[in-house]
Amino acid sequence: MALQKTASGKVDKRTKEYKELVERAKKAREAQKKAAKKPVVKKSTAAAKRRADGHLDQRTKEGKAAAARMAKARKAQNSLVNRIKRLFK
Amino acid sequence: MKTDPKILSSFLAAAVWADGEYDEFEKEFVSDLAEGLEVPTLNATLEAEIKATENMDEDALAKYLETAAQKVAAGEGEGILSLCLQLMCADSFLAQDEVDNFFAFADILGVDEDAATAILDEYVNEEEDLIIEE
Numbered sequence: 001m002a003l004q005k006t007a008s009g010k011v012d013k014r015t016k017e018y019k020e021l022v023e024r025a026k027k028a029r030e031a032q033k034k035a036a037k038k039p040v041v042k043k044s045t046a047a048a049k050r051r052a053d054g055h056l057d058q059r060t061k062e063g064k065a066a067a068a069r070m071a072k073a074r075k076a077q078n079s080l081v082n083r084i085k086r087l088f089k
Numbered sequence: 090m091k092t093d094p095k096i097l098s099s100f101l102a103a104a105v106w107a108d109g110e111y112d113e114f115e116k117e118f119v120s121d122l123a124e125g126l127e128v129p130t131l132n133a134t135l136e137a138e139i140k141a142t143e144n145m146d147e148d149a150l151a152k153y154l155e156t157a158a159q160k161v162a163a164g165e166g167e168g169i170l171s172l173c174l175q176l177m178c179a180d181s182f183l184a185q186d187e188v189d190n191f192f193a194f195a196d197i198l199g200v201d202e203d204a205a206t207a208i209l210d211e212y213v214n215e216e217e218d219l220i221i222e223e
Contacts, residue, residue, distance in 0.1 A: 017221045018183075018213060022206065025188040029196070039193040041151045042186045044109035066181035066218040067114040073218075074121060080175070081125045087168030088090040 091162035094128045095138070097169055099157040100194060102138035103150055104173040107187045108180070111139060118179035122172065154197045166198035171208050183213070184222040 032040060074080050090097070101119070105111045116132070123131035142150055161169060173194050177187040188209070195205035213219060 015221070017223050021183070021185055021188050021221060022209065024185060025192050026202070028189060029192050029202070038148075038155075039151055039196040040189070041103055041106075041147055041154060041193050041197075042190055043103075043106040043145070043147050043150055044186065063181050063220060066220055067179065069218045070179070070181055070216060071114060071117050071121075074118075079215075080118075080121050083171065083175070084090075084122075084125045084168075087171055088165060 090126055090128075090165065090168070092165050092169065093160060094126075094131055094134050096157045096160045097172070098131065098135040098138040099142075099154060100169050100173050100198075101135050101176055102142050103154055103194070104176045104187075104190065105135075105139055106142065106150065107177055107190045108182075108184060111136075112180055114179045114181070115176055118176055122176075151193070151197070154194070158197050158199070161198060166200050167204060167208065170194055170198055170200050170205060171212070174209065174212055178212070178216065178219055181218055182220050182222065 028040075032038075105115060119132050119135055123129055128134075142153060145153060158166075170191070174191055177183070177191070191209060192202065192205060194200075195202065200208075213221075
């Protein structure tokens, strides 16, 4: 797994991977606009697809643990409710 | 929130379809969301929308969302976009298809690309446990 880590050992979301992800999405959007195409909403019925091609399995122990930590933090910090208040004030 | 929960659910259902699975963490997020929005029927509404969009192809789904977007209350597009992002990331994983859909949702909701990028950057920055697809 080639995820970059911060000094604290946390996955660094400001890494090349994140920036590349956004850049690819923007390039795809530009191409759609140039072709005067309507927005494309991708739909998958095969959740295992990205795991089969070598991408990180988010349902591995690490992924599940990360998702559980996010859910716990969301509740502990009341972050979702705070975001809702900010988004829909 | 002034937008009808069914309309919000249309977008949340499309967010679920980005990876094709409504998993336990997404369900937990929706449960928290229902509580936060004080819409106890949200999960049932979302499950109905998931079912309603199950057999749609990508074009039909985009058209479905364009129709739904017309009923989004003024000024709530960015909020709905942000909730879709949070749902897509509830499994701790941000994939390319989800980012693509995030920007497609932004387009459909009439959210400017720079504003959408700011929402994505802020969320990714705040969620230290989020795993980015390589």
